[in-house]
Amino acid sequence: MSELILQCQQVSKHFGGLVALNHVDFDVSCGEVVALLGDNGAGKSTLIKCISGVYRPEQGRIIFDGKDITGHAPSEIRDSGIETIYQDLALAENLDVGANVFLGKEKTRRLFGIPVTDDEYMRREAAKVLDRLDIHIPSLKQKLVNLSGGQRQAVAIARALYWNARLVIMDEPTAALGVPEQRKVLALVRSLRDQGIPIILISHTMQDVMEVADRCVVMRRGRVVANLPKGEYDVEVLVKHIVGAGEMSAAS
Numbered sequence: 001m002s003e004l005i006l007q008c009q010q011v012s013k014h015f016g017g018l019v020a021l022n023h024v025d026f027d028v029s030c031g032e033v034v035a036l037l038g039d040n041g042a043g044k045s046t047l048i049k050c051i052s053g054v055y056r057p058e059q060g061r062i063i064f065d066g067k068d069i070t071g072h073a074p075s076e077i078r079d080s081g082i083e084t085i086y087q088d089l090a091l092a093e094n095l096d097v098g099a100n101v102f103l104g105k106e107k108t109r110r111l112f113g114i115p116v117t118d119d120e121y122m123r124r125e126a127a128k129v130l131d132r133l134d135i136h137i138p139s140l141k142q143k144l145v146n147l148s149g150g151q152r153q154a155v156a157i158a159r160a161l162y163w164n165a166r167l168v169i170m171d172e173p174t175a176a177l178g179v180p181e182q183r184k185v186l187a188l189v190r191s192l193r194d195q196g197i198p199i200i201l202i203s204h205t206m207q208d209v210m211e212v213a214d215r216c217v218v219m220r221r222g223r224v225v226a227n228l229p230k231g232e233y234d235v236e237v238l239v240k241h242i243v244g245a246g247e248m249s250a251a252s
């Protein structure tokens with residue numbers, strides 16, 4: 001087993017009386033793609049929000065690269081190398097591709113002593129990283145609002161790579177995309193993995209999961225109910241865990 005980069009130990013999170021996470025243990029090793037599966041409301045997004053610092057768990061610990069990051073601020077967690085890409089991406093619609101790769105960390109230069117954003121530099125750097133990912137966006141001067149869903153995902157992934165993310169979390173990255181764009185995003189997931197970056201992928205699309213995951217973790221009602229390496233699952237097995245084998249046989 002390779003080195004663990006992320007360890008969630010006994011993580012619990014409640015919303016009022018609702019137990020969204022119930023003593024969840026969840027690990028990611030260096031270089032692997034872990035699919036996080038589960039029915040609606042299983043607790044997947046809540047878990048990744050605890051990892052990315054959006055929520056603070058009431059119990060348990062989250063260790064990243066040997067450091068306890070439990071309850072740290074989202075910006076601190078991002079700076080430590082965890083990049084989270086949500087379906088409703090936190091990108092700036094009215095800025096161009098370069099500016100979005102640099103979002104929050106804009107490069108400036110001085111013009112007559114006054115700091116201005118160095119758009120050319122940011123576009124040049126963005127072009128290099130997009131190239132590394134084999135992504136072709138016709139003009140990097142395009143505002144994000146004019147890009148397709150898949151191209152936006154690509155920009156978010158490029159940003160993660162540019163800032164040396166050491167773990168990328170994707171919450172349903174292909175949910176809103178057409179089939180060709182889904183293919184491209186999956187190719188990007190592979191490309192990130194080939195560069196040695198571990199990924200947590202949340203998806204309801206079994207085909208995506210089967211294609212890219214090295215391991216599947218299934219959650220149900222706030223608990224982890226299965227942890228299956230490649231070769232130990234197929235669609236049928238995953239669906240059984242997702243819906244609960246007991247409930248399935250009771251229903252049939």
Ligand SMILES: Nc1ncnc2c1ncn2[C@@H]1O[C@H](COP(=O)(O)OP(=O)(O)OP(=O)(O)O)[C@@H](O)[C@H]1O
Pocket residue numbers: 015018019020038039040041042043044045046047
């Ligand atoms: N901010 C919140 N306030 C109250 N309840 C919440 C909040 N966020 C999530 N929940 C509840 O916690 C449970 C887990 O939700 P979560 O969003 O983690 O599920 P999920 O597995 O991501 O589902 P989906 O596949 O539908 O995205 C659900 O019952 C949800 O209603």
Ligand SMILES: [Mg+2]
Pocket residue numbers: 044045046171
């Ligand atoms: Mg969710």
